[in-house]
Amino acid sequence: MEINKSYHSEKYEQKKDLQYFLKGIKNGNRFILSEAITLIESTNLEKRNLALKILKELPVLTHSTIRIGITGSPGVGKSTFLDTLGKMLTALGKKIAILAIDPSSRLTKGSILGDKTRMEQLSKDPNAFIRPTASGTLLGGVSAATREAVDLCEAAGFDVIFIETVGVGQSETEIVNLVDIFCLMILPGAGDEIQGIKRGITEMANLVIVNKADGDRKLQALETSKQYENAFKLLPSRLPGWKTKVLTCSGLTGDGLSDVWNNINEVINHAHKTSFFHHQRKKQREIWFDEISRNMIIQYYLEKQSSADYIVTLRSSVLKGELTFYEALLTLSDELKK
């Protein structure tokens, strides 16, 4: 039996070390890429450390990449849009990755299946990689993990990276800090669905996409696009010297998708010409270094002191009103001094 067991594990459990991951990623193996992202998301320090080692050893990119953020309330049709646009792009020879951050997936992880089903064509395309990313924890980390997942995808040869969010989570403003261009998707009409979006997100947009501009809603979509274009004239611009455009399209019929893709490229070209592209990526690296190192200090500290539970308990005492805000903070301070 013992011999059998050992034989079994040798045969079926390949050693998943640094070389396994580096080789897999270099070969664009989507399964291994996905496994590496799971390491990134892990709260286990050993696994996190292996993830860092992988990231450190990734070869320098020889191809240019575009990172595109896309946000819209549930129901605006992001998945159908990405499914159709994605197929259009792979037909053009692009390799595309979609990282979907779904705050509802924290508990159920149910969206993994959901996303693949929702992007029916793309999920079968060998030049596409679709990956839902779990939402963050008390200690943060969702956006930092996404930042690292982007690096992995690019190293695996993907050149257009979409980061899809529903615009309601804590980490949305941080997502803006890891993309080159940020798109907001809305529906034709009064824009009621935008009321569900976290404040501050709207004016981050470099491009507003009025989706479902098909059939009866085509005229209404044009009207909506004019209204938003006027409104955006009054908001701060994310890209200096560039006015946010509002385009209409239909993810279902594919109408207007070429325009959207052309506009994305115009924004990127403008950003390259003005050096904003390079400057922004540099600035983003700085922001993420601070964010990730802060998270790391906290994670190591809590691990060493086994005080994670302690803080969670203090926090819930404050929320329940059993301790005042400053009673809890002073208690924490005394604990940290030990």
Added chain:
Amino acid sequence: MEINKSYHSEKYEQKKDLQYFLKGIKNGNRFILSEAITLIESTNLEKRNLALKILKELPVLTHSTIRIGITGSPGVGKSTFLDTLGKMLTALGKKIAILAIDPSSRLTKGSILGDKTRMEQLSKDPNAFIRPTASGTLLGGVSAATREAVDLCEAAGFDVIFIETVGVGQSETEIVNLVDIFCLMILPGAGDEIQGIKRGITEMANLVIVNKADGDRKLQALETSKQYENAFKLLPSRLPGWKTKVLTCSGLTGDGLSDVWNNINEVINHAHKTSFFHHQRKKQREIWFDEISRNMIIQYYLEKQSSADYIVTLRSSVLKGELTFYEALLTLSDELKK
């Protein structure tokens, strides 16, 4: 000589202990209040701890308070506006505090004199307290310190707290998380000055104030207010069931200031009626508890390990390109493991 020295220090250096601060704050002593805020802002752990003890012992408030955020680019006239509005409010029997966060003050601290001079009438008013707050450090903290300064001011009897910012700093979106109402100040015209404001700030506004609506600019101000009111209809609303209003006024002549003050009260009343006021303050406490406890862990950790310099060095190596992003993070991780 020795005896003289001892006598000297006994006479002139009053012992500044917990009781000294609590008594001073209870009596509304503005000098001691200011000293206590300096303790809050200190990076010295002993002083921070005394500050926490003061905060913990503050009596439960018996008066209701309003916390008002006001942001606008330099030159829109925030100081003149606050000077005139402040005098109007103290004449109504209010006690007002103005906490001004000036990112330029980090190095020079020069704005302390500047602010007092700019609010000429108010700085002589015994029912007003004006305090510039230093900008944050690598380890954050400006907003957490401001959060605590608000509690001190309220305990000292101030009932209307203004937090003034210029809308360009890292901590602006956090400031939104410590006020009951957030006002954006702009100038009549094309709104060019809004382009300098950090993205995401505009749509946080519960109220937009078009200032300098006097003389020749009165008509233009009305036109501007209409444009912004239309734009805000399309943005997410910060206060459910409340459309952001755009009002014109002149801080110089005082024209329209009563309207502004009435509208602030309407927003607050609506928030009270819908329980949003209570809900928002509770949610804010939660956000700040996480923020402050995270900062505290990092501060204690760096203090104990004397590794603050180490991280600063790593960070600058990344920025200079001497280390890659992940080389630096892996080095930090190894250091933390020790």
